[in-house]
Every structure is written in C-alpha cells, then in structure tokens.
Amino acid sequence: MDNKNCFHCGKEYTAKEEIQFDEKSFCCVGCQTVYEIFSRNDLTCYYDFQSAPGATPQEIKGKYDFLDDEKILSKLLEFQENNTHIVSLYIPHIHCSSCIWILENLQKLQKGISTSQVNFTQKKVRITYNSEITSLKEIVYLISSIGYEPYISLENYETGKKVVDRSLIYKLGIAFFCFGNIMLLSFPEYFEVDEFWIEKYKPFFRWLIFFLSLPSFFYSASGYYVSAYKSIKSKMLNIDIPIALGIIVMFVRSVIDIVFDFGQGFFDSLTGLVFFMLLGKLFQQKTYDFLSFERDYKSYFPIAVTKINPNGQEEPCQIYKIEKGDRLLIRNQELIPVDGILISPKTSLDYSFVTGEAVPIEKKSGDKVFAGGKQIGGVIEMEVLFSVSQSYLTQLWSNDVFQKKVDQKHKSITDMMSQYFTPALLLLAFGSLIFWLFINAYMAFNVFTAVLIVACPCALALTAPFTLGNVLRIMGNNKLYLKNAQVIEQMAKVDTIVFDKTGTITSSLKSNIEFIGDDLLDDEVMRIKSIIRNSNHPLSRKLYDFLPESSLTEVFHYEEIIGKGMIATIGKDTFKIGSLALLDKPEGSEENKTTKVHVEMNSVYKGYFEFNHQYREGLHELFQQLHSNQYETIILSGDNDGEKEYLKSILPKNTNLIFNQKPEQKLQFIERLQKQGKNVMMVGDGLNDAGALAQSNIGIAISENVNVFSPACDGIMDATQFQKLFHFIHYSKNAMKIIYMSFGLSLLYNAVGLAFALTGKLSPLFAAIIMPMSAITIVSFVTVLSKVYGKKVRI
Structure with a gap:
C-alpha cells in the first residue's frame, strides 16, 4: 500500500487514512479543519513559504x-x-x-x-x-x-524560571566520549604494533570503533544535517552544508575502508571533527550569551524620575533605584517607569509607546497605572508597586513602531560573504577531489574533507556581531546607551551634526536668572512655581529651582503647548507662561534679545524671567574637534538669537547658527539636509526635539536629572559625557575598521588553511582543531582592539 504525505503537516499516512478536501490530501480531520480555516480567511499563502509547515492540532477541550x-x-x-x-x-x-x-x-x-x-x-x-x-x-x-x-x-x-536548552551540552558530551574512546582504541593502529593478539583482534577493534562512532555521527552531528537540509530546501546555501557534507563523506569512506579491509578509516578524525565543531559552537553561544547579559545589565538609561522623600521634598532618583512604596512625581510628557497606584485626583495617560494607539486614557485616584504610559497635562503623584523592569523599558525603546529604516551594511557583508563563500568552497572541494582522484585516491577524500572543514567561514560570521556587541557594551560603560548594534555603523557614517541649544549645549542645572518687570507678590510667585512644576522643559526646571521654596497650590487646568509655553488656571486666575508667541505678541517687540520666559496673568503682562545660560563644559573643545575632522556643525534652536554673537565668539567660524525654529521646522530642516545626501546626527534634549530625533539618521538624547526617555531616539547620553561626543563618533569609525580587519584576518586564515589542505598536508582532524581556534583568535582580536580604541572614550 503506497504511503502519502499530508498537505498540511507533511505526516506520512496510508491510503486508508486519507481524507480528501479541495483536491488536497490530509492525514486527519484536524489538519483538514486547519486548512479550511486558512482557506475561509484567505490565508492559504501560508503554504507558499514552506511545504507542509503545519502541525496536527491536538484535542485540548477544557485544558485552558x-x-x-x-x-x-x-x-x-x-x-x-x-x-x-x-x-x-x-x-x-x-x-x-x-x-x-x-x-x-x-x-x-x-x-x-x-x-x-x-x-x-x-x-x-x-x-x-x-x-x-x-x-x-x-x-x-x-x-x-x-x-x-x-x-x-x-x-x-x-x-521567572526559564527553560534552559541543554541539547548542545549533551551532544558535546557524547561527542567527547566517542572521540576519547576511539582515540584510545586506535593507538595500536597509530604505532603500527604487530603483536599477534593485536593482529588477531584488529577486525574486532575496528568494528567496535565503528559502533562507537554512530552516536557521534547520528546524534551529535544531527544539527548540521538538519540545518543543511533546510538550507537546501529553501534554496539558500549556508555554512553548515560543507560541514555536513564533510562529515558524511568521512563516515562513508571509513565504512568502506573497514568493510573491504583497506584500513582503519577516519572514525577518530570524524568524531574529533564533530567534537571540536560543537566546542566552537558552544564557545560562540556563550559569547553571544555574555554579550546579551552585558547589554541587559548595562543598559540602564541615564534618566531619573523625581522622588518625593519622607520629608515631602523633591529629589532626582535614578530609575533602577526606585523601590516598592516610593512616592514619585511625574510631570507633563514624562514616561511612567514603573507600575503603581495613582495618588493624584485624576489624570490622562498616553499608552501609545505600549499599544501603538495614542488615545488618552482617563485615570482617577486609586487606579493602577502601568509602566510605559506618558503623562499628559499637569503633574501627578503615584506610589510604586514594583521596582523598575529594565528589560521592559528596553522592550519599549526597541518597539517596532519606533524603529528607523537604517542601513545594515555590516549584516549584508556577512551575508554576502556566506552567500558566495559556500558555493565557491563546494566548487573548490569537488575540484580538489577530482584532481586528487587521478593522483592518489586515498588522499583525495582526505583533501576533500580537509578543504570543507578548514575553509568554514564560522569566524567570518562571528566577526561583525561580536565586534559591534562589544563596542555597544563599552559605550554603555561610558554612559552612552545605544538602542542596538546597527546604530554604531550609522554613527560611523555621520558627516553632519545638528545640536539643539537649550538643555543640550547649555546645562539645565546652571543658569543666572533675573526677573524684569513689575514686582511679583509672594502669592503670585507661589502660583507660578506651582504651574511650572508641571513642565519638563529645561527652562521650566531651571526656573522652578530658582524660585524660592513655598507651599504649592493645586492647578485646576493645565496645558503645555510645545515650543511656546504653558497655559494654566488657579482659582479664577489664568496664567500664560512662555514665549511672546504664546502671549500673541510679535518677537520683534523685544529690545534686548536674550532667552526669556514671559509671564501674563489674566491678560495683564507682568514681565519676564531673563536667562543667562551656562554652556556645557568642553563645548568649545568639542566643536573644535568636530571642525578639525571635517564635520559640518549646526546649532538649531527654538530660542531667539540673543546669544548668537556670544556663540560666534566661542565656536568655529563655519558653525551654522539658526534660531527661532519651531519643532516642525527643525524636522523639515533635517529632512532638507538628508535630501542633499547628508548623514545627519541630531543631538537634542528629547522633549521638543522628538520629531527631529526621529527624522535624523541617528538621534542622541542628552539626559540630565530629568526623565527624557524618548523612543524616537537611537541613543541616550548622560549629560556629563557631552564633551566626549567626538570620541564616541571616532570610536564607531574604529569599530568598523576592526570589522574589516577581522574579515581580512579570517580570510587570511582560510587562504593559508586551504593552501595546506589542497596540497594534502592538512588532516581532517587537525582542520577540525584549528577551526574553533580561528573563532577564538577572531574574538580575542576584536576584544583587544575594541578595548584599545575604547581607551580614548574614557578620557
């Protein structure tokens, strides 16, 4: 009776079990039902990606x-x-x-x-x-x-227990057992001992070696066969094909040798090959696990949330130090970093970072609020239920909704190498086999197997991810936290750097502030402080710290207009605090152009707070370094040009200074630069610059003691590291150099190994030993170089 395969799951069944539906054959009603579901919902292209990809559905009634x-x-x-x-x-x-x-x-x-x-x-x-x-x-x-x-x-x-996959360890252990015992039993053959008892039992030992090799051949090496089969089936040649082919050729050749008494075969080399290949794979897996652990551990964002201490005072607290029971203050546009209970009477939260839907959700006192929500409106207080989940914040940051379409050339280099390397390797191996068959048939299979193994591009495939992962970790140690490894390559291509002014090249912690206008009453100062307490803008934070301590009052209505300022109601009084544009007055009406925050109460102009900014330490040196290395530098500010002349005096002459830019104008400006072929880095504070950060090729948000988490940015840099920006960019360029040098080293290893293999001077066993050694060499090489190049970043 002919057996058939199910159209859905591929399972073999007899003609008696067959179920026909829609001119297709199924092994059971379950598979037929799944096909019907897909067919009714126009999802039958499920079967186009791979033939018989499905699984037979199980009976689970009541199970869940x-x-x-x-x-x-x-x-x-x-x-x-x-x-x-x-x-x-x-x-x-x-x-x-x-x-x-x-x-x-x-x-x-x-x-x-x-x-x-x-x-x-x-x-x-x-x-x-x-x-x-x-x-x-x-x-x-x-x-x-x-x-x-x-x-x-x-x-x-x-x-929180995780299921650990130990299959590789089991395969490695069995491969080692087989390899060790076969080597031990092969010693008499190695030394060509001719004692009577050895000659008498030689066939027995050879067949014993054969049976010892079977677990290694069928179980330990099974991963290579499966990978090679899937690769061929998908019509994409991967690096496991030559390895699987080499193992099979060695096994078949060894069996022929002992059956026809041509010799002892290559079972020692075969099991040694499998053992050392798996050892290399384990090394690679542990390397990736190490990088993943380092990334998770070091990826704490350099952001802080405002904590209210037991005395009622506000103090910045790094998010990973937040504990259950703490009381937090969340301002307008700040991200809620932890799950908690709302203490304030009511609020609105935007969970678009989590759900992708920007519909505000109303909350009232006592309701649970989840990490990832963005506060909309005034300031709120909440009590922490759980400590911060760093992996959850990282997940939000890496959400597909906020991913940019970045160039991934380093990946394509590896893929391209593997794509062309494998066919070339197979061609070379079969060519050498045919050539040696005419010279020495015994050596032909040795050469063929050695070529397949020694030229395996495992080290080639390991180069880019390990280098970039290591650089990512080193940058994290120096308080520049990048979203992923692809950002490093994009950073290496940057030729134009755009800086925001307020909160970016100026410090939000230092500033000389003076109020000019009618004297403010103590009650008015208290109400102004209560209003600006809601805002996260750098000028608001400076002004809040500048105003004297006082009891705060409840703000009934609060609205913050990005790029303009705040409108709020306290009692019967309406305040407008911000730029002249918010007060419906032309910017040109200012006599002395400096950075100002204007105050209006009930349509009566009260005056303005004048800011004399404190620029960040190392600003002049940073711009000189960028200028000396041919980077185009631009300051793109939403402020007026009151400090333009001062900036001209401290910055290189070719620095482009542009002021009075609204958030949408900043985005359009960067877009124009990109259309000119520029690779643009935007450095901003993560608040008003969110659109520009998202539009740029790479966006870096500067973080001080404010929660400026922005999924639109590619990296978050601690404000204390601002003067190191050039070194970070230069380090990313060196990272790409390391990758290219590692590619060269890997190819050199392959070339030398092939030269020995093609001439028959390299045994398959030795090829198997030096193959994982090449991966160790590459990893050591990139580790040392990345640390050497990374020393300047730690200045």
Whole structure:
C-alpha cells in the first residue's frame, strides 16, 4: 500500500487514512479543519513559504479553562488597561517563515486581536487584543486549533524560571566520549604494533570503533544535517552544508575502508571533527550569551524620575533605584517607569509607546497605572508597586513602531560573504577531489574533507556581531546607551551634526536668572512655581529651582503647548507662561534679545524671567574637534538669537547658527539636509526635539536629572559625557575598521588553511582543531582592539 504525505503537516499516512478536501490530501480531520480555516480567511499563502509547515492540532477541550480566572489572567498579562490587554505566549512549534507569517496575521482569524509580533529566536508571540471582543482563552484555543498550542506554566510566570536548552551540552558530551574512546582504541593502529593478539583482534577493534562512532555521527552531528537540509530546501546555501557534507563523506569512506579491509578509516578524525565543531559552537553561544547579559545589565538609561522623600521634598532618583512604596512625581510628557497606584485626583495617560494607539486614557485616584504610559497635562503623584523592569523599558525603546529604516551594511557583508563563500568552497572541494582522484585516491577524500572543514567561514560570521556587541557594551560603560548594534555603523557614517541649544549645549542645572518687570507678590510667585512644576522643559526646571521654596497650590487646568509655553488656571486666575508667541505678541517687540520666559496673568503682562545660560563644559573643545575632522556643525534652536554673537565668539567660524525654529521646522530642516545626501546626527534634549530625533539618521538624547526617555531616539547620553561626543563618533569609525580587519584576518586564515589542505598536508582532524581556534583568535582580536580604541572614550 503506497504511503502519502499530508498537505498540511507533511505526516506520512496510508491510503486508508486519507481524507480528501479541495483536491488536497490530509492525514486527519484536524489538519483538514486547519486548512479550511486558512482557506475561509484567505490565508492559504501560508503554504507558499514552506511545504507542509503545519502541525496536527491536538484535542485540548477544557485544558485552558483556568484562563477564565481573573487572578491567574492578571499574572499572565504584560499589560492590562481598559479593554487593551497584551500577553506573550511561548509557542514551541515555531520553526519557519510560515509560522511567523500566520502568527503575525492572527487578526485575520480572530476579531479583537489588533497586533501580534513573533520573536523567532525565543519562539514567542506578543499579542495585543481587545478584551471586550475576545479573551485570552479564545485566543489560546484559536492558535491551538491551527497547530500552535502555547506552553503556559504558571510556575514560570510566578518565579521567572526559564527553560534552559541543554541539547548542545549533551551532544558535546557524547561527542567527547566517542572521540576519547576511539582515540584510545586506535593507538595500536597509530604505532603500527604487530603483536599477534593485536593482529588477531584488529577486525574486532575496528568494528567496535565503528559502533562507537554512530552516536557521534547520528546524534551529535544531527544539527548540521538538519540545518543543511533546510538550507537546501529553501534554496539558500549556508555554512553548515560543507560541514555536513564533510562529515558524511568521512563516515562513508571509513565504512568502506573497514568493510573491504583497506584500513582503519577516519572514525577518530570524524568524531574529533564533530567534537571540536560543537566546542566552537558552544564557545560562540556563550559569547553571544555574555554579550546579551552585558547589554541587559548595562543598559540602564541615564534618566531619573523625581522622588518625593519622607520629608515631602523633591529629589532626582535614578530609575533602577526606585523601590516598592516610593512616592514619585511625574510631570507633563514624562514616561511612567514603573507600575503603581495613582495618588493624584485624576489624570490622562498616553499608552501609545505600549499599544501603538495614542488615545488618552482617563485615570482617577486609586487606579493602577502601568509602566510605559506618558503623562499628559499637569503633574501627578503615584506610589510604586514594583521596582523598575529594565528589560521592559528596553522592550519599549526597541518597539517596532519606533524603529528607523537604517542601513545594515555590516549584516549584508556577512551575508554576502556566506552567500558566495559556500558555493565557491563546494566548487573548490569537488575540484580538489577530482584532481586528487587521478593522483592518489586515498588522499583525495582526505583533501576533500580537509578543504570543507578548514575553509568554514564560522569566524567570518562571528566577526561583525561580536565586534559591534562589544563596542555597544563599552559605550554603555561610558554612559552612552545605544538602542542596538546597527546604530554604531550609522554613527560611523555621520558627516553632519545638528545640536539643539537649550538643555543640550547649555546645562539645565546652571543658569543666572533675573526677573524684569513689575514686582511679583509672594502669592503670585507661589502660583507660578506651582504651574511650572508641571513642565519638563529645561527652562521650566531651571526656573522652578530658582524660585524660592513655598507651599504649592493645586492647578485646576493645565496645558503645555510645545515650543511656546504653558497655559494654566488657579482659582479664577489664568496664567500664560512662555514665549511672546504664546502671549500673541510679535518677537520683534523685544529690545534686548536674550532667552526669556514671559509671564501674563489674566491678560495683564507682568514681565519676564531673563536667562543667562551656562554652556556645557568642553563645548568649545568639542566643536573644535568636530571642525578639525571635517564635520559640518549646526546649532538649531527654538530660542531667539540673543546669544548668537556670544556663540560666534566661542565656536568655529563655519558653525551654522539658526534660531527661532519651531519643532516642525527643525524636522523639515533635517529632512532638507538628508535630501542633499547628508548623514545627519541630531543631538537634542528629547522633549521638543522628538520629531527631529526621529527624522535624523541617528538621534542622541542628552539626559540630565530629568526623565527624557524618548523612543524616537537611537541613543541616550548622560549629560556629563557631552564633551566626549567626538570620541564616541571616532570610536564607531574604529569599530568598523576592526570589522574589516577581522574579515581580512579570517580570510587570511582560510587562504593559508586551504593552501595546506589542497596540497594534502592538512588532516581532517587537525582542520577540525584549528577551526574553533580561528573563532577564538577572531574574538580575542576584536576584544583587544575594541578595548584599545575604547581607551580614548574614557578620557
């Protein structure tokens, strides 16, 4: 009876079990049902990415009834606000592009699901859904019905335990056992001992060696066969193909040798090859794990939130020092860094950073507020429920909604190398095999295998990610926190740097302030301080610190207009605090152009606060360094040009100074620069500059003791490191040099190794030993060089 394969899952079945539907064959009703679901929802292109990619759905009726329990549900959900719920589910069956495609199109299968994003490496899907339309239980049943049943363990959610994949360790252990014992049993053959008992039992020892090699060949090396098979099936040649081919050729050749008594075969080399290849893979895995750990640990954003101490005083506190029970002050446009309880009477929160929907959500006193919400309106107070989740903030920062389309040339270099390297390697290997068959058939297979192994571009593939990961870590240690490794290459290409003025090249901590106008009453000063307490703008923070301590009053209505100022109501009085544009007065009416914050009460002009800015330490030296290295520098400010002459006197002559720019004008200016072919870096304070930071090729937000977290930026730099900006840029250029030098070193290793392999002077075993050594050499090389180049950053 002929066996057939299921159209959906690929499982083999007999003709008796066959179910025909829509001119296609299925092994069971479950697979047919899944196909029907896809067909009804116009999702049959699921099968275009890979043939038979699905899994047979299991019977799970009643299995997930516990998801109706609100207490359990609250532990599983990442985010729960009104009708918007977010959950991450672990899906063990995720294995190919078809899985990604169908799981990211769940909204077509189930009403109420708005988005679903797959993390392929972690085999997780993050689902955002409307709890009024659907439930987590319904979603779990849906994805289970299409063959993607999630693994839900409350123990994992409560204790944070992670399932550790130890398969590589097991394979390495078995490979080492086989390799060690085969080497031991092969000693008489190595030394060509001719004693009677050895000659008598030689066939026995050879067959024993053969059986010892089977676990290593079939189990330990299985990953290479699977990878090579999938690569060929997808018509993309990867670096595992020559490795798998070399292992199979050695095994077949060794079996032929002992069957026909040509010799002992190459089982020692074969098992040694598998062991050292797996050792290299383990080294690479540990390297990536180390970088990931360093990134997670060092990626604390240099931002602070205002904490109210037991005495009622406000003090800046770094976010990772926030503890349960602390009382926090959140101003307008600040991000809530932790989950907590709202103490203030009411507020509105924007959760677009989390959900992608910019619809303000009303909250009242006693309601729970979630990390990631942005405060809209006046200042609020909240009590902390949990300490800050750094990984959650990093996740927000890396949300796809805020990702830029950056050039990823370093990736394409590696991919291009692998793309052309593998076919060239296979051609060279088969060419050398044919050549040596005419000279020495015994040596031909040795040469063939050695060529396949020694030229493996593993070190080549390791170069770029390890270099950039190491540089990312070093920059983090020096308080420049970049979003991802791709930003480093983009930074290396920068030729134009645009600086904001207030809060960027000026310090928000130091300033001489003087009030000019009618004398303010103590009550008026108290109310002005109460209003500006709500704002996060650098000038507001300076003015708040400048005004004398006083009891604060409640602000009933507060509105902040970006680039202009604040309008607020206290009692029956309406205040306008900001620029002349907010007061509907022309900018030209100012006699002495300096940075000013004007005050108007009930349409009566009271006067203005005049600021004499304190510029950041090292500003002159930084601009001189940038000028000397051919960078175009521009100051793009929303302030008036009152300090233009002073800036001209301290900055290089070719520095372009542009003032009176609204936030949208800054964005348009950067866009014009990019159309001229410029690679633009924008350095701003992360508040009024959000649009410009997002538009630029790379946006860096300067952070002082204010929560200026902005998903639009590519990096956050501690204000104390401002004078090191040139060194950071120069370091990114050196990082790219390291990558190119590492590529050269890897190619040199391959060239030398191939020269010996092609001439028959390199055994497969020795090739297997030096292959992981090349990866260690590359990693050591980039580590040393990145640290050497990184010394200047620590000045």
